Amino acid sequence: MTEQTEHATLLDRVDEHAVLAAADEAAFDRNTLVRLDPDHPGFRDREYRARRNRIAQIAVEYRPGADIPDAPYTPQEHEVWRTICEALAPAHEEHACAEYLACVERLGLPRDRIPQLREVTEKVEALCGFRLEPVAGLVEPRVFLESLANGVFLSTQYIRHHSTPLYTPEPDVVHEIVGHAVTLASGRLAELNRLVGRAVRRARTAEELERLSRVYWFTVEFGVLREGGRVKAYGTGLLSSAGELEAMHTAELRPLDLEAASRQQYDPTHFQPVLFCAASFDEMYEALKRYLLNRS
Numbered sequence: 132m133t134e135q136t137e138h139a140t141l142l143d144r145v146d147e148h149a150v151l152a153a154a155d156e157a158a159f160d161r162n163t164l165v166r167l168d169p170d171h172p173g174f175r176d177r178e179y180r181a182r183r184n185r186i187a188q189i190a191v192e193y194r195p196g197a198d199i200p201d202a203p204y205t206p207q208e209h210e211v212w213r214t215i216c217e218a219l220a221p222a223h224e225e226h227a228c229a230e231y232l233a234c235v236e237r238l239g240l241p242r243d244r245i246p247q248l249r250e251v252t253e254k255v256e257a258l259c260g261f262r263l264e265p266v267a268g269l270v271e272p273r274v275f276l277e278s279l280a281n282g283v284f285l286s287t288q289y290i291r292h293h294s295t296p297l298y299t300p301e302p303d304v305v306h307e308i309v310g311h312a313v314t315l316a317s318g319r320l321a322e323l324n325r326l327v328g329r330a331v332r333r334a335r336t337a338e339e340l341e342r343l344s345r346v347y348w349f350t351v352e353f354g355v356l357r358e359g360g361r362v363k364a365y366g367t368g369l370l371s372s373a374g375e376l377e378a379m380h381t382a383e384l385r386p387l388d389l390e391a392a393s394r395q396q397y398d399p400t401h402f403q404p405v406l407f408c409a410a411s412f413d414e415m416y417e418a419l420k421r422y423l424l425n426r427s
């Protein structure tokens with residue numbers, strides 16, 4: 132095992148679970164590329180951990196512009212995807228906004244197997260120009276958000292452990308594809324993601340970066356809006372979890388106020404007690420665009 136100092140800890144953009152990745156390829160040690168916490172559902176599964184390492188290695192070796200190599204998913208992992216899709220289909224019908232449902236139709240992603248990032252990025256790029264690029268784990272907020280300015284979404288490729296198909300302590304390929312990749316097939320949502328990236332690029336202070344991260348959290352990740360008098364989700368963290376979609380109706384809904392959202396603290400490890408709700412998709416699009424363009 133290599134020294135910890137030979138690795139860079141990738142900071143978690145969603146929760147506090149850290150993933151290790153090689154800072155220097157010469158110091159690369161595939162056995163310790165991914166470090167799971169003892170309370171991670173896959174901690175005691177040696178095969179799962181080995182597979183996580185192989186998938187992380189794809190990301191470490193990836194060079195932008197190249198085809199993304201296929202991840203070695205097992206039949207059991209494809210079953211996890213099927214289980215999640217079965218739980219999400221009725222939840223989406225009930226709770227997802229029309230823009231999202233149109234994107235699902237447009238992309239036509241498989242529900243009976245995990246689509247490879249390579250095939251997802253081909254479809255998304257053809258529609259709105261966004262590309263997915265694999266990352267070994269969670270990356271620093273500035274790196275993750277700035278890449279959006281270039282139409283690049285940094286995506287994990289592993290799937291959660293099969294013992295907990297409806298729970299994951301960290302964002303996995305289900306969240307990345309069902310949440311982010313699908314929304315990036317919407318011209319307006321893809322544009323907003325790019326504008327987030329550009330605003331983050333212009334951010335000169337840690338405080339400004341934090342404010343933009345919170346705005347991203349309460350819109351792109353956990354945004355809701357009204358449609359036909361009902362509350363619907365456009366946030367990727369909601370749309371990739373049937374549990375989150377149910378729980379959003381118990382949250383305190385505040386009118387969309389991006390200045391307030393930029394100051395609102397949140398805990399990523401629990402269902403969100405406070406959500407910002409736009410009066411419509413159009414209001415959300417216009418307000419977020421204006422806010423991001425005005426950040427200097």
Ligand SMILES: [Fe+2]
Nearest residue numbers: 302352367368
């Ligand atoms: Fe996310």
